[in-house]
Amino acid sequence: MVKKVNLWMAFLSMIAVALTMVFLVNGVSAQGFPKKPLQIVVPWAAGGQTDMITRLAAHQLTKFLGQPVVVLNKPGGAIAVGTDFVMKEPADGYTLVSAGATLFIAPKIQKMPYTVPDLIGLGELSESKCAILVRKDAPWSNLKEFVEDAKKRPGDIYYGIPGTGNVQTVWWESLKEQAGINIVSVPYSGDAPIIAALLGGDVKAGFIDMPLVLPHVKAGTLKALAISDRDEDSPGVMTFKDQGFEGKFVMWRALSVRTGTPKKVYAVLEDAFKKMLIEKSYADALRKMGSIPGTMTGEKFVNFVKNEDKLYAEMLQKIPKK
Numbered sequence: 001m002v003k004k005v006n007l008w009m010a011f012l013s014m015i016a017v018a019l020t021m022v023f024l025v026n027g028v029s030a031q032g033f034p035k036k037p038l039q040i041v042v043p044w045a046a047g048g049q050t051d052m053i054t055r056l057a058a059h060q061l062t063k064f065l066g067q068p069v070v071v072l073n074k075p076g077g078a079i080a081v082g083t084d085f086v087m088k089e090p091a092d093g094y095t096l097v098s099a100g101a102t103l104f105i106a107p108k109i110q111k112m113p114y115t116v117p118d119l120i121g122l123g124e125l126s127e128s129k130c131a132i133l134v135r136k137d138a139p140w141s142n143l144k145e146f147v148e149d150a151k152k153r154p155g156d157i158y159y160g161i162p163g164t165g166n167v168q169t170v171w172w173e174s175l176k177e178q179a180g181i182n183i184v185s186v187p188y189s190g191d192a193p194i195i196a197a198l199l200g201g202d203v204k205a206g207f208i209d210m211p212l213v214l215p216h217v218k219a220g221t222l223k224a225l226a227i228s229d230r231d232e233d234s235p236g237v238m239t240f241k242d243q244g245f246e247g248k249f250v251m252w253r254a255l256s257v258r259t260g261t262p263k264k265v266y267a268v269l270e271d272a273f274k275k276m277l278i279e280k281s282y283a284d285a286l287r288k289m290g291s292i293p294g295t296m297t298g299e300k301f302v303n304f305v306k307n308e309d310k311l312y313a314e315m316l317q318k319i320p321k322k
Contacts, residue, residue, distance in 0.1 A: 031308035033093065033265050037068040040096045040255065044162060047192035049209040050253055052289065053126050054098040057255070060282050064272035071098075079106055084113035091258035093265035096122065100253045104309045106165035108316055117271040118259055121305045122266070124255040124274040124294025126286055129210045129231055130171075131224040133217075135198060141242045143226040146205070147179045154182035159205040160194035161185050167312075168207045171249055174315055178245055198222060206271045209251050210234065211290025226270025248311075252294070254301065270298045 040058055042051050051073060057067040074082035079102060089095035097103065103119065106112050132143060140146040150157050154178050161168050164187050176183060188194045195213060196207040200222060210231060216222040217234065224237045228249035230235065238247055255273070257266065274297050276282055283293045296304055 001143045013304050033268050034065055034067045036094065037070060038065065038094050039070050039072050040098050040222075041072050041074055041082045041086050042098045043074055043079035045190035045192060046073045048162070048190040049128065049212040049251070049289075049291075050098060050100075053253055053286070053291065054255075056282065056285050056289075057098075057125055057276060060276040060279055061272050064275045065268075068157065078110065078112075078165040078187075079103065080112055086112050086258065087118065089258070089261035093257055093261045093269055095257045096257050096269075098253065098255055100167065100251060101308055101312060102166035103166055103254075103256060104305060105170055105316075108313060109165040109169070112165070116126070116309060119256045120259045120261070121301045122255045122257055122269055123277070123297035123301050124304070125255060126294055127250055127252045127290040129228045129290040130207060130249050130251050131210050131213070131227040131237070132205055132207055132232070133195075133198060133213050133222045133224055134205050136220050136223050138223070140225055141223075143240070143245070146225050147181055150179070150181040150183050155184060157183040157205070159183055159207070160188050160197050160203040160206070160276055162190050162194060163187050163240050166249070170312060170315055171207055171247060174247055175240075175245060187239070194224075207249075209290075214290055254294070254305075254313065273297050286298065298315075 009180060038061075039209045040054055042054050044050055051071070055071050058071050061069045072085075074085050076082075079099060083097060083103075083106075086095055086097045097119065104116050107115055132146070134140060134146070138152045140149060159172065164185075169185070172185065183205075186197070187196060191206075191208050191212055194203070194208060195216065197203045198206050199216070205225075210217075210224070210227065213222055213224075217224060224234055225251065226243055226245070227234055240247055257269065277293050277295070277297070286293055294301075
C-alpha cells in the first residue's frame with residue numbers, strides 16, 4: 001500500500017513539473033523577469049531633453065529592476081530609425097522606446113514602421129514647459145512681432161524642427177495656420193542640433209523645451225518670444241494664450257513597450273516605474289532640469305494617451321495638407 005502511495009505521489013510530482021515547464025515555455029510566468037539587461041531606445045540624437053531624462057530614468061529603473069537599463073540613441077527619419085529597431089525586437093519587455101506625443105503623431109503624418117496600436121504606453125516620465133526661442137539679437141521681443149515681420153516677407157524666415165512628423169511640427173503648423181504666415185521648416189536630428197543652429201544663425205527660431213535652453217536664456221544668448229505657461233525663470237515672457245494663440249504646447253515624455261508584451265512582464269515594469277516616480281532623487285534631478293515628474297502609469301496613462309491621440313488627430317485636421 002505504501003509503495004502504491006509513493007508511486008502515485010511520484011506520478012503527481014512529474015505532472016506538476018511538466019505543467020510548470022509548459023507555463024514557463026509559454027511565457028505565462030514572469031517570475032525572474034528581468035533576467036538580462038534592458039534597453040530604452042531614444043529615437044533622437046544624444047544631448048536633447050528626451051535623451052537626458054531617459055538616461056535619468058534608466059539609472060533609476062536599474063535600481064528597481066535589478067538589471068542594467070541602457071539607453072540607445074537611434075536618430076533618423078523623424079523617429080523611423082528608432083521605432084523600426086524597436087519593432088524588430090521581441091515583445092518581451094526588454095526593449096522600450098522613449099517618446100511623447102510624437103510617437104502617436106508621426107504615423108498620422110507619414111509612413112512609419114509601426115502604427116499607434118503597435119505600442120502601449122507604460123508611464124509618463126515628465127512634463128515641461130516649451131517656448132519659441134530666437135537669438136538674443138533677433139529683432140523680435142515677442143511672438144506678435146515675429147508674426148508681423150513674417151507676414152511682410154513670406155518664405156524668408158527659417159525655423160528648426162527635430163525631424164519631421166513630431167509634436168513640434170504640429171505645433172508650428174498650428175501656429176502658422178492661426179497666424180496666417182509662411183515660414184520654412186528645417187529638420188534636424190534633435191533639439192540639441194537646433195540650439196546649435198540657432199546660436200550659429202542657421203535658423204531664426206526653434207520650438208524647444210525651456211529646461212534645455214534655460215542656461216542659454218540666463219546667459220543672454222537666446223530669448224523666448226512665447227511660453228506655454230508663466231515661468232518664474234522667464235519673467236516678462238508672455239504665454240501663447242496672452243498673445244492670442246490657442247494650443248497646449250506642453251511637452252510630456254513617456255516610455256512605451258510593444259503591444260503583446262506579457263501582462264505579468266508589463267506589471268513588473270509598471271511597478272518599477274511607479275517606484276521611480278515617487279523616488280525623491282528622481283524628482284529632485286528632474287526639477288533641477290526644469291521639468292516635473294509624471295503622475296501616470298499603466299491603464300491611467302494608456303487612457304491619457306488615447307485622449308491625446310484624439311486631440312492631435314483633431315488638430316491635424318485643421319492644418320492644410322502639405
